[in-house]
Amino acid sequence: MFDLLIEPLQYSFMQRSLLTAVLVGIVCATVGSYLMVQRLALLGDAISHSVLPGVAIAFILNFDIFLGAFIAGVFSTVVITWIRTRSQIKEDAAMGIVFSAFFALGITLITIVQKDTKIDLNHFLFGNILSVTQQEVINTLVITVVVLTVIVLLYKELMFYTFDPIGAQASGLPTNLLNFGLMILIALTIVASLKAVGVILVLAMLITPGATAYLLVHRLHNMMLLGAALGVFSSITGMYLSYYYNLPSGPAIVLVAFGLFMLALCFSPTQGIFTQPRTVPVQFQMWREIKGLFKS
Template structure:
């Protein structure tokens, strides 16, 4: 058993990818909790898709791809905010427009530069954690440190703002700055996570561990800590599964964390589907309506 755990660690690439997976797991669970409580899960998806053109341009210009992705992510959130404040278009529609346009631009750019640069579109879409360098590890450590320190320092302000934005504004907190800061933290987190799971699956790391923890605890900081723990376990076990069964690593991590969510969904002491069977009747109104429609047809 012990041997089973140690064997992959003799490889340099496995050490690097485990470190990155654990860091990204913690980061995503903590920052993703804010997305979840603000009902902004879609924004996580929007930003992650929007970083594609930044990645492509950085590659073509041989600049740092983290910086390219971060800039593209921030520009997309600003555009989303501009569209929904300066027109009657609602925020979710604005997100849909911006992120699909950025994503399309990213795919176009990457396909164009693919021939000369030997980049693989699949690595952007699904991540390439086994290919992380020590430089990537350091970048991830720095980003994780910055984000976690900011969240610890601003915890009470961010909690007030995300719970009751109007109340926070009425108390004189700079809510627009807090909101923008939160967007930056989300963009940084997504950029750091791209190597692990890629653009498409980042959302899973952001919302699934936090949602799992939400079913088990009742306070925001508990949700972040438990979410981070679940996320770390998912990342590590996903990586081992991927090593021993030759599975793609990003999807393996995501599947394990979805498995944990399913367990919490079924067995959570307060909210579980099986521990609180009376709630499982939620489906019955639908059945009742179908039955009544059928009855109405039979007896005209």
């Protein structure tokens, strides 16, 4: 068993992948905890899909792909805010409009790029953690340090705004700035996770570890710590599965995270489906709910 863990680490690409997996697991779960508490999962989805045209444009103009993705992600949040504040369109509808348009633009640009070159940009869609370069590891490390530093320094303010935005505004906190800052942190996190899980699956790493921790603990800082641990475990386990069984790395990582979530959903000591006393057996309650759907 020990040999199975050590053997892949003799290769430099696996060492880079392991470090990237740890960083992505930590930063995604930490930032994703805010999305979970604020019920803004769609915002993470919108930004993650919106970075794709930035990746394609950066490649066309021959400058850093991470920078292009970040600029596109931030620009998408500005467009969402502009639509929401300048019209009667609700925020969730604005997110859906923007991320679908940006994603379509990204796919179109990637298709155009691939007509003239043989480079494959599809790994940005689904991730390929086993192919990260040293420079990409450094970029991910820098982003992770920046994001975690901001969260530590502004933890109280962000927590106040997360749980009581109206109270935070009444107390004089710059809520608009905090909201925009949180969007920037999300964009940075997505950029850091691009090579590991891709733009399509990054939402799973933002939400699933935090959701799993949400079923097990009750305080935000505990949720972040446990979510980070679960994110790291999912990333490393998925990486090893990808190596030994020749699986796509991004989907493997996400499936491990989903498996942990299902275990917590079923067997959480406080919120588990099968661990809570019920007056009606679970199978009968589920059957009643199904029948109720048809009746309504």
